[in-house]
Amino acid sequence: MDKLSHYTIRTSDRRVFRRCLRKWSFQSSLRGNWKYRGTEQNINFWFGSAIHFAMEDYHGYNVFGDPRIAFWAYYQAFPEDELPAGAEDYYPLGISMLSYYLTWYKRHNAASDFETALVNLKTGELTDPHHKDPSAQYYPAVEQTFMIPLNVWVAVDENDNIVKTYWNASDLPELFMDDTFILDGKGCKLVPINYHGTIDRVVFDKLGRLWILDYKTAKGADTNKLDTDDQISAYMWAFTKLFGQKPYGFIYLQLTKEAVQEPKRLKNGSLSVDKRQKTTYSLLKQAIIEEYGKVENAPSNIIQFLNYMAEQEAPEGDRFIRWDFVKRSEEELAAHERHIYGELRQMLNPDLYCYPSPTRDCIWDCPVRDWCLALDRNDTSMIEEFMRNFEKRPHDEDGNVDPWRENIPWPDENGMYKDKDGNMKPLPSLEEIIDYDLNMTIELDSDRYASEGTFNFAYEEKE
Numbered sequence: 001m002d003k004l005s006h007y008t009i010r011t012s013d014r015r016v017f018r019r020c021l022r023k024w025s026f027q028s029s030l031r032g033n034w035k036y037r038g039t040e041q042n043i044n045f046w047f048g049s050a051i052h053f054a055m056e057d058y059h060g061y062n063v064f065g066d067p068r069i070a071f072w073a074y075y076q077a078f079p080e081d082e083l084p085a086g087a088e089d090y091y092p093l094g095i096s097m098l099s100y101y102l103t104w105y106k107r108h109n110a111a112s113d114f115e116t117a118l119v120n121l122k123t124g125e126l127t128d129p130h131h132k133d134p135s136a137q138y139y140p141a142v143e144q145t146f147m148i149p150l151n152v153w154v155a156v157d158e159n160d161n162i163v164k165t166y167w168n169a170s171d172l173p174e175l176f177m178d179d180t181f182i183l184d185g186k187g188c189k190l191v192p193i194n195y196h197g198t199i200d201r202v203v204f205d206k207l208g209r210l211w212i213l214d215y216k217t218a219k220g221a222d223t224n225k226l227d228t229d230d231q232i233s234a235y236m237w238a239f240t241k242l243f244g245q246k247p248y249g250f251i252y253l254q255l256t257k258e259a260v261q262e263p264k265r266l267k268n269g270s271l272s273v274d275k276r277q278k279t280t281y282s283l284l285k286q287a288i289i290e291e292y293g294k295v296e297n298a299p300s301n302i303i304q305f306l307n308y309m310a311e312q313e314a315p316e317g318d319r320f321i322r323w324d325f326v327k328r329s330e331e332e333l334a335a336h337e338r339h340i341y342g343e344l345r346q347m348l349n350p351d352l353y354c355y356p357s358p359t360r361d362c363i364w365d366c367p368v369r370d371w372c373l374a375l376d377r378n379d380t381s382m383i384e385e386f387m388r389n390f391e392k393r394p395h396d397e398d399g400n401v402d403p404w405r406e407n408i409p410w411p412d413e414n415g416m417y418k419d420k421d422g423n424m425k426p427l428p429s430l431e432e433i434i435d436y437d438l439n440m441t442i443e444l445d446s447d448r449y450a451s452e453g454t455f456n457f458a459y460e461e462k463e
């Protein structure tokens with residue numbers, strides 16, 4: 001029974017379900033369950049995983065001692081010919097973003113003093129690191145994958161895994177509790193449906209309150225969506241089910257894919273007041289003090305520009321990194337649970353006709369556009385050609401397998417790691433890691449990270 005328990009829904013599935021039934025039917029584990037063969041080639045998802053891994057290590061076991069070294073280790077986990085196009089460009093960007101994160105976090109975390117929660121290995125309970133039992137064993141609450149049973153069961157065809165019908169657990173016919181049974185003349189298996197997701201980090205604040213913390217890398221921070229964001233609602237709902245207590249709130253931490261730059265200078269060497277420059281208030285202030293001794297001595301247009309830069313920064317952060325603290329009431333979580341079950345009932349309807357929902361976004365948000373077009377043209381050779389790049393995701397994996405994790409060059413107790421050729425080497429110094437991209441061939445274009453042109457493929461989406 002366990003082997004077939006990975007019929008899941010995720011928040012990303014639900015979003016695709018609402019966006020386009022045809023796309024959803026291709027990739028959902030309740031339907032086609034197709035996934036792209038080989039290494040993730042979407043640079044945005046690949047890079048998102050890199051930043052998540054760096055944060056996971058830094059705020060978890062901190063084996064590498066610095067998120068930039070963990071970021072380098074992630075890069076090493078891929079053979080050169082499997083790196084997605086543009087990975088070399090993203091290396092210095094990642095190093096720059098993480099360098100800024102270190103200073104940003106120190107400054108912004110001073111007030112709340114968030115610390116990673118510990119999970120008791122034996123009981124699964126969350127513990128404040130300040131109140132841990134010295135005799136117990138713990139692991140840090142980072143990258144916490146969850147499977148919440150939805151108490152809904154489906155009968156799936158034992159040959160093609162297609163969902164035939166479903167029951168709430170309370171209505172489940174006893175007859176069907178065996179592993180296999182006959183339904184409408186076909187051999188079927190009974191499997192439970194789970195809500196699947198990964199919580200990036202659980203933290204305690206200095207008042208002992210629990211928060212979920214989630215990282216997002218994006219071309220720009222978006223705060224308009226937070227009140228209605230379904231991942232926030234779903235994760236707070238899931239957390240409550242998992243740990244038996246409602247989290248105090250959700251910290252939505254957004255890292256913009258932009259490298260922080262030193263303040264710009266004009267040809268004559270004086271500081272520029274160009275508002276488009278990608279610098280910060282503190283870097284500008286530091287440059288002014290270095291040049292004029294104190295801010296008051298600077299020319300008025302530079303002081304005005306410094307004031308402008310100050311206005312761009314809020315307690316939540318600046319244009320490069322910000323975090324927002326979001327709450328959900330008990331009523332909102334209960335409503336969200338109803339939404340989940342409402343969507344699930346529609347998803348499980350075996351008669352649901354999965355029609356396409358074409359929009360102007362198909363060109364950039366759909367990885368199966370060619371297949372979609374070929375279907376309507378009945379172009380079988382095109383469909384065959386397209387499907388060569390896809391394979392069925394096994395139903396005994398949880399949809400979140402990261403093969404690259406096996407290749408992370410973890411250091412041994414002597415600080416030695418195995419390189420791509422299998423040779424043992426000392427871990428490079430931080431300086432070498434920061435300059436690692438100097439040996440790569442990079443064509444720099446300052447706006448390239450902003451051109452998302454990305455696919456929105458549910459299983460690869462880093463929630």
Ligand code: SF4
Binds near residue numbers: 022
């Ligand atoms: S191309 Fe558009 S309509 Fe077709 S499957 Fe993709 S999202 Fe749906």
